[in-house]
Structures are given as structure tokens and as C-alpha cells.
Amino acid sequence: MNVRYFIRTFPVLAVCIAGVSAANAEAASSDWDFSAIVGWAWRDIDGTLFSLSPPLSGAATADSLGLGNSSEPDAAIGVRWKRLDLKFVYLPSRFTGDGVLVQALDFGSGPVIGTTTPISSDIKVTMQLANIEYLVLKRTDMDLGVGVGIGQVDLDITMTPQAGNNVDISGDVPFGYLSGTFLKRWGKFALNLGLQGLSVSSSSTSVAYKSLNIAGAYRFWQREKLGFDMLAGYRYVDFDYQFDDNNSGARSATNLELTGPYVGVRAAW
Numbered sequence: 001m002n003v004r005y006f007i008r009t010f011p012v013l014a015v016c017i018a019g020v021s022a023a024n025a026e027a028a029s030s031d032w033d034f035s036a037i038v039g040w041a042w043r044d045i046d047g048t049l050f051s052l053s054p055p056l057s058g059a060a061t062a063d064s065l066g067l068g069n070s071s072e073p074d075a076a077i078g079v080r081w082k083r084l085d086l087k088f089v090y091l092p093s094r095f096t097g098d099g100v101l102v103q104a105l106d107f108g109s110g111p112v113i114g115t116t117t118p119i120s121s122d123i124k125v126t127m128q129l130a131n132i133e134y135l136v137l138k139r140t141d142m143d144l145g146v147g148v149g150i151g152q153v154d155l156d157i158t159m160t161p162q163a164g165n166n167v168d169i170s171g172d173v174p175f176g177y178l179s180g181t182f183l184k185r186w187g188k189f190a191l192n193l194g195l196q197g198l199s200v201s202s203s204s205t206s207v208a209y210k211s212l213n214i215a216g217a218y219r220f221w222q223r224e225k226l227g228f229d230m231l232a233g234y235r236y237v238d239f240d241y242q243f244d245d246n247n248s249g250a251r252s253a254t255n256l257e258l259t260g261p262y263v264g265v266r267a268a269w
Helices: 003-030
Strands: 032-052 056-061 070-081 084-106 112-138 142-161 167-186 189-202 205-223 226-244 251-268
Touching: 032 084, 032 112, 032 142, 032 226, 070 251, 084 142, 112 167, 112 251, 167 205
Parallel strands: none
Antiparallel strands: 032 056, 032 070, 032 251, 056 084, 070 084, 084 112, 112 142, 142 167, 167 189, 189 205, 205 226, 226 251
């Protein structure tokens, strides 16, 4: 073997190998994308917080309880690997108001005795969502993804009547759903449309969930791969849950609508 030739060519080979390794590392790193969102949301609540069927009937709606608007922070994080997109979303809401709790006693053959109780309410509704999507379409100016997710709604209801004991209701309802996302880019601007939903019934329990999220984004800062976006959007959520109460034997139901705008900042890298 020509030693002089090897000595002359080894640095060239080393540079080539290093270049290939760096290119592979850069390609591998470009397969990953991360994002984090911190925002503020204003939400209205509508629908029925809870209702009971006879013999003891009762209902607490957003209108009857006089609930106001919610103004709370929310957050989300996302991880993308090639065409797989994983997202986690945290959406807390809190509503307070003064109204009435409507109740009725139905004895079947006898008269229905109805009562209304003046009451102050503090309602906390927290939604936690996690879903994974596959980008069936991935371009520099457009993404289209479909996937599945799991979620949970946490309810914490405290109602204080003018006389008597507090009414405390708390619990969590897990559920699954299908999801779809469409993203369109125009330079520094982007528009995102997200749909989620599913309806499931099993025995005496049924859960229905649907959500629409529309958001616009503007990329106001960019350095290499790190970028920051200003976000503004609108979210609509409808959640319906019905079950048989084993303690009272009554049919219980919750149907909530949460709607409102939000703003935020997203970091992407």
C-alpha cells in the first residue's frame, strides 16, 4: 500500500465521512418538530349542568344559575415526528353566578310539587385532551391530518343556597374521539381548522363530544428553526353525558356548550 497516498487522501475521506454524518444528523433532527402554546380564553357556557329524572326531578342550567363568562389561561404542547403529530391540550374554565335551582317531586298518581331555591354557584369545567394524528398530506404550504384521541372532562360544582347545606358535585368523565386538522400557510400567515367528535353508548351510559377550533397565526419572529407566532382563534365545544344514578335510581344528564375566542403565543422549533 502506498503510505504517502494514504496520508494524502485520509483527510479528504475524513472530511467526506464527517460531512455525511452531519447531513444524516441534520436530516434526523429535521424529522422532529416541537411546539408549545400559552394563551388566554374567554368562554360562555350554555346548556344543562345536571338534571335528574323522576321521582326527584331537578335541573340546573347555565341560565337558571345566572352564570357569567369564564376568563382563564390555557395551554398546549405538541411533538411531530415525520408525519406523526402528537398534541396535548389543557382547557380550564370557571363560571360563577347567582340564580335558582329548580326541583320537583313527582309521586306518579299525585300532584307534582315544584320548588325553586335561590342559590350561588361556582362551576369549574376542565377539559384535558390528547390526540395523535397522521399527516396524509404534508407540503410546505399545507397539512392535512386525521387521527384519534382521548379526553377527560372534570366537573367541580359548588352551589350555596340562602338556607341549608351546600350542594357539591364533582367527578370526571373520560371519553375517546376522532380528529382531523387542516393547516394552510401563506408566507408568515397561517390558518388552522380542527375538528373532533364521537358519540358512544354502552348499556345505560352515553357520551357525545364534538369540537370545532378555528385559529389564525402570524409568524412575528424567526431565527433558524426557532419561531414565535401570535395566535387568535375561536373554539366551540359540545359535551353530553347521560347515565343512571345507582343511588337514587334517577336518570342523570349533563349537556354543556363552551364557546368563545382566545389569543396566545406559540413557540415552535
